[in-house]
Amino acid sequence: MPDSAPAPRPDFIRVENFSFHYGGSQALFNIDMAIPERRVTALIGPSGCGKSTLLRNMNRMNDLIDGVRHEGDIRLNGASLYDPSVEVISLRKRVGMVFQKYNPFAKSIYENVVFSLRVAGRSRKKELDETVERSLKAAALWDEVKDRLHESAFGLSGGQQQRLCIARAIANQPEILLMDEPCAALDPLATLKIEQLITKLSETYTIVIVTHNMEQATRCSHRTAFLYMGRLIEYGETVQIFEKPSHPETEAYITGRFS
Amino acid sequence: MHTPHILQDFDQAISALRGEVISMAGKARHNLERAVHSLLERNAELANAVIADDDEVDEHERRIDQLGMQILVRFHPMATDLRLVISSMKISMNLERISDHATSIAKRARKMSDSPELQEITLIEPLYTLADHLLRDAISAYTDHNATLGAALHARDKELDRQHKEANATFSARLEQNKGRSEDYLHLILVTRSLERVGDLAVNIGEDSVFLEAARDLRHESNRELG
Numbered sequence: 001m002p003d004s005a006p007a008p009r010p011d012f013i014r015v016e017n018f019s020f021h022y023g024g025s026q027a028l029f030n031i032d033m034a035i036p037e038r039r040v041t042a043l044i045g046p047s048g049c050g051k052s053t054l055l056r057n058m059n060r061m062n063d064l065i066d067g068v069r070h071e072g073d074i075r076l077n078g079a080s081l082y083d084p085s086v087e088v089i090s091l092r093k094r095v096g097m098v099f100q101k102y103n104p105f106a107k108s109i110y111e112n113v114v115f116s117l118r119v120a121g122r123s124r125k126k127e128l129d130e131t132v133e134r135s136l137k138a139a140a141l142w143d144e145v146k147d148r149l150h151e152s153a154f155g156l157s158g159g160q161q162q163r164l165c166i167a168r169a170i171a172n173q174p175e176i177l178l179m180d181e182p183c184a185a186l187d188p189l190a191t192l193k194i195e196q197l198i199t200k201l202s203e204t205y206t207i208v209i210v211t212h213n214m215e216q217a218t219r220c221s222h223r224t225a226f227l228y229m230g231r232l233i234e235y236g237e238t239v240q241i242f243e244k245p246s247h248p249e250t251e252a253y254i255t256g257r258f259s
Numbered sequence: 260m261h262t263p264h265i266l267q268d269f270d271q272a273i274s275a276l277r278g279e280v281i282s283m284a285g286k287a288r289h290n291l292e293r294a295v296h297s298l299l300e301r302n303a304e305l306a307n308a309v310i311a312d313d314d315e316v317d318e319h320e321r322r323i324d325q326l327g328m329q330i331l332v333r334f335h336p337m338a339t340d341l342r343l344v345i346s347s348m349k350i351s352m353n354l355e356r357i358s359d360h361a362t363s364i365a366k367r368a369r370k371m372s373d374s375p376e377l378q379e380i381t382l383i384e385p386l387y388t389l390a391d392h393l394l395r396d397a398i399s400a401y402t403d404h405n406a407t408l409g410a411a412l413h414a415r416d417k418e419l420d421r422q423h424k425e426a427n428a429t430f431s432a433r434l435e436q437n438k439g440r441s442e443d444y445l446h447l448i449l450v451t452r453s454l455e456r457v458g459d460l461a462v463n464i465g466e467d468s469v470f471l472e473a474a475r476d477l478r479h480e481s482n483r484e485l486g
Binding site for chain 2: 251252
């Protein structure tokens with residue numbers, strides 16, 4: 001990072017006393033955490049602990065589910081996500097999302113990357129070409145696909161398809177990338193490529209990643225939050241969490257003694 | 260932590276590693292005891308046994324390294340488990356060096372066993388007692404997860420250092436005064452040095468035990484007390 005780059009803001013995303021309910025079932029309880037800018041923050045915990053629910057609230061994807069409600073707030077750079085003036089479409093341009101199962105559209109590699117630009121009515125070829133090259137380079141995929149941009153995305157390997165989805169997510173130059181188990185469907189080598197990419201992308205983007213792979217959290221995150229039964233049990237520097245966790249529940253989970 | 264791992268093999272591997280360290284510690288301490296006795300009792304046969312048995316301690320060190328590596332590769336330990344593997348491997352290295360010092364003392368005992376007894380050899384015994392108590396408590400700090408005991412060893416080692424200096428001064432003076440026995444006095448100087456080093460190595464084991472239990476690295480800290 002150049003010396004002139006501003007220091008990352010320590011509370012770029014601020015989750016404030018946030019609770020979330022699916023109908024009568026409460027999934028999150030009074031979560032408070034500050035997620036730093038241009039760092040990778042990992043959310044870990046057993047299945048059903050609420051980590052994906054928390055992640056999906058950061059771009060209001062849970063709004064699509066009937067009967068949900070929340071208390072508290074989530075702020076991006078100081079502004080509430082839930083302010084009535086916030087347009088969800090605009091929000092999702094600022095907060096990109098990558099899912100567990102790579103999900104390219106049934107289109108060419110090129111069209112996958114520029115999809116959101118076309119939806120926004122932007123069709124100037126020069127801009128689209130530049131976006132494709134910039135995004136694919138940032139996703140470490142350009143060298144592998146530059147000679148077949150107009151071939152189907154389905155012809156790519158699983159790891160390449162996931163990197164294409166990352167390229168698609170950053171085509172709009174969001175501020176934040178949310179990743180929900182982005183390597184769960186990939187082989188170990190493809191996983192390492194994505195992890196290397198996550199590290200590189202964190203120079204530009206604020207990344208929040210949900211992972212069940214604790215080695216992955218140790219390798220590529222700066223901070224780690226451990227959630228259990230909808231509560232934030234512990235949140236701190238990744239090295240501290242995995243070397244000397246403060247809470248017995250965290251210790252039990254990361255050492256494989258959880259029952 | 261008493262809660263078992265979900266993976267039973269992990270528990271068994273951790274238990275095997277701890278057992279190997281405890282067994283190695285017992286042998287290293289026994290070797291030191293027999294080496295000093297062989298010196299004080301002028302028993303060359305006992306000295307030979309100590310020298311031969313050092314191979315067993317070396318073998319323990321190799322097994323501990325193998326077990327530690329296997330746990331790292333198979334189970335990717337975290338937190339307490341990771342610290343147990345690291346501290347066990349470091350403690351085994353210190354125990355191996357303690358057994359080497361026992362061997363060194365036994366070799367000197369064997370060389371001195373044919374010469375007439377030196378009166379000043381009684382100065383060795385209190386030094387050995389101090390070194391042995393430090394070693395005993397260092398091992399207890401590891402086996403009992405007692406960080407307080409482990410952290411206290413550094414201060415206690417200062418008394419051994421002081422007595423080592425005194426004994427060293429006495430043996431050096433005798434060496435000057437009694438040229439005919441200079442070689443034997445030199446042996447005693449080096450035996451006291453070995454015992455002083457055993458104290459240092461026991462302090463290292465105590466600090467490794469603090470790292471295991473409290474995740475604190477006390478090495479090279481001016482104030483080596485648990486906060």
